[in-house]
Amino acid sequence: MAMKTNEIENKSVPTIVPVEEDFPILKTLINGKKLVYLDNSATTQKPKQVIAAMTHFYEHCNANVHRGIYTLSRQATEAYEKSRQIIADFIGASFDEIIFTKGTTESLNLLASSLGKKLQPGDEIVLSEMEHHSNIVPWQQIAKEKKCILKYIPLTAEYTLDLEKAKKIINSKTKIVSVTQMSNVLGTINPITELARIAHAVDAVLIVDGAQSVPHLPVNVQELECDFLAFSGHKMGGPTGIGVLYGKRKLLENMEPFLYGGDMIREVSFDNASWNELPWKFEAGTPSIAQAIGLAAAVQYLQNYGMDKIVEHEKKLTAYALQKLSTIPGLKIIGSAHLDNRGAIFSFTLDGIHSHDVSEILDREGIAVRGGHHCAMPLMSRLQLPGTTRASLYLYNTEKDVDALVTGLKKVQKVFA
Amino acid sequence: MAEKRNEELIAESAAVINHPEITAAALTEQEEIYKENIIDHYKYPRNKKELSQYTCSRTESNPLCGDKISIYLAVDAGKITEISFQGHGCAISQASASMLTEHSKGMSLSSVASFTEKDVQSLLGIPLSPIRMKCAILSLKTIHKALEELK
Numbered sequence A: 001m002a003m004k005t006n007e008i009e010n011k012s013v014p015t016i017v018p019v020e021e022d023f024p025i026l027k028t029l030i031n032g033k034k035l036v037y038l039d040n041s042a043t044t045q046k047p048k049q050v051i052a053a054m055t056h057f058y059e060h061c062n063a064n065v066h067r068g069i070y071t072l073s074r075q076a077t078e079a080y081e082k083s084r085q086i087i088a089d090f091i092g093a094s095f096d097e098i099i100f101t102k103g104t105t106e107s108l109n110l111l112a113s114s115l116g117k118k119l120q121p122g123d124e125i126v127l128s129e130m131e132h133h134s135n136i137v138p139w140q141q142i143a144k145e146k147k148c149i150l151k152y153i154p155l156t157a158e159y160t161l162d163l164e165k166a167k168k169i170i171n172s173k174t175k176i177v178s179v180t181q182m183s184n185v186l187g188t189i190n191p192i193t194e195l196a197r198i199a200h201a202v203d204a205v206l207i208v209d210g211a212q213s214v215p216h217l218p219v220n221v222q223e224l225e226c227d228f229l230a231f232s233g234h235k236m237g238g239p240t241g242i243g244v245l246y247g248k249r250k251l252l253e254n255m256e257p258f259l260y261g262g263d264m265i266r267e268v269s270f271d272n273a274s275w276n277e278l279p280w281k282f283e284a285g286t287p288s289i290a291q292a293i294g295l296a297a298a299v300q301y302l303q304n305y306g307m308d309k310i311v312e313h314e315k316k317l318t319a320y321a322l323q324k325l326s327t328i329p330g331l332k333i334i335g336s337a338h339l340d341n342r343g344a345i346f347s348f349t350l351d352g353i354h355s356h357d358v359s360e361i362l363d364r365e366g367i368a369v370r371g372g373h374h375c376a377m378p379l380m381s382r383l384q385l386p387g388t389t390r391a392s393l394y395l396y397n398t399e400k401d402v403d404a405l406v407t408g409l410k411k412v413q414k415v416f417a
Numbered sequence B: 001m002a003e004k005r006n007e008e009l010i011a012e013s014a015a016v017i018n019h020p021e022i023t024a025a026a027l028t029e030q031e032e033i034y035k036e037n038i039i040d041h042y043k044y045p046r047n048k049k050e051l052s053q054y055t056c057s058r059t060e061s062n063p064l065c066g067d068k069i070s071i072y073l074a075v076d077a078g079k080i081t082e083i084s085f086q087g088h089g090c091a092i093s094q095a096s097a098s099m100l101t102e103h104s105k106g107m108s109l110s111s112v113a114s115f116t117e118k119d120v121q122s123l124l125g126i127p128l129s130p131i132r133m134k135c136a137i138l139s140l141k142t143i144h145k146a147l148e149e150l151k
């Protein structure tokens, strides 16, 4: 893989130039300017290695899986299932604990639907105030249907979760606790293991929304002590249309399927059906085969680069970005100003200028950022903000990109001066 | 040789993807949306207040970007005698509310009811992408809903 260590020239952020080379889209010109892609929380760009893996599959191995005895189908099945093993190893899980879904949203809907079947009136579901809509709306629906109660762990003034309050909110009626490991708005990294222990003390299950954490941090489900983990391929260099639900085997075995159809059954008669074993019990219909292979290629790419290196790189960029952004008058960071427990996601407001206008003027400089509520309307109303502008970074971003952002923001202020 | 073929294929598939000119050059003068008068209406909005007395009011929002606009209408003898707005949003949505309320004061209900997207666009005098069009017509939509309530 393209990675050159330049020990002699020990600059603050080394070895990024070769990484950039792996992502063809970064050479694109937008409005005549080189693309500065800072919307990685929404989706990430894809390295050549991922694009090649998918092209190779379509050009040489394409067939449906689990169906044919012919060579091609066998090869496709092998590639698809090997991808599952690569992803299992990546997060410290077993093969049969990895369910392929369309993404985090589908993974969380699967859980709400399947775990929801066992809920009783009066049971409590605990979420946090910083959740993405996909970790709120499915639970609201189940709560309405099953007459359950939804509770939210509040934020502290430092944009972290209030653990003292969490300990009070989570009680013997709590059956499910579902929280994000990293906020897609604030960048806050939550203490999952502590929450897992609080939840397990009352026999509740702990679900982790890993959409923002799995791409950026080393995540091991054993160390987290979580029961379920949901994440999306497209936020970690992989393709869209593929995501993962990890679940502890014991729990998955006792759960009802989510979707019904081909592949997920063992036997079907005109009146009845029995379910396939794990993980296929939860994978109805033809899966996203090339996408699973693309995701496995993305995982290997990240492993080759090193998750620890990503953390290190993003920490340096975070320190740099927080310092640079703080020099802009009228800019307020909505998130922790401290480096501990936060990722490279920067939500901010600019006095007197709406986030749409900020994004539009930055776009003229080739800078892609996101404006709005970031699929977290409850959080926005809790913070009493109509929206924020958000810049979110990944392994291919550099200090130069942060500089471009800062220069761009000064131009925005000039337009409105 | 193989490279060339690949490029041809990409050119063919581009027709399917139908992407706009993403590598286009920087904006021309005609394409500028943050014109002086837009910024002026945004920073110093006209009629931005709640009317002390109004015949009807209506609030609408744009869920995509969180823009929110309330319109207050005072009506007499089939005419809009007073009109104002409140709310928050981007420069385009605010400027359009400011201009539209200024424009429709004193007009008959039927002529305001027949305003179209095009009218708003010519009032603003700037080109609008489909997403920005939604911001621009939020105030018009809100006025139309308010007028419907009057019926």
Ligand SMILES: Cc1ncc(COP(=O)(O)O)c(C=O)c1O
Binding pocket: A041, A042, A102, A103, A104, A105, A106, A132, A134, A135, A180, A182, A183, A184, A209, A211, A212, A232, A375
């Ligand atoms: C924290 C968080 N959870 C869930 C999601 C939903 O992911 P997807 O749209 O890939 O299903 C996102 C992505 O926007 C996210 O940032």
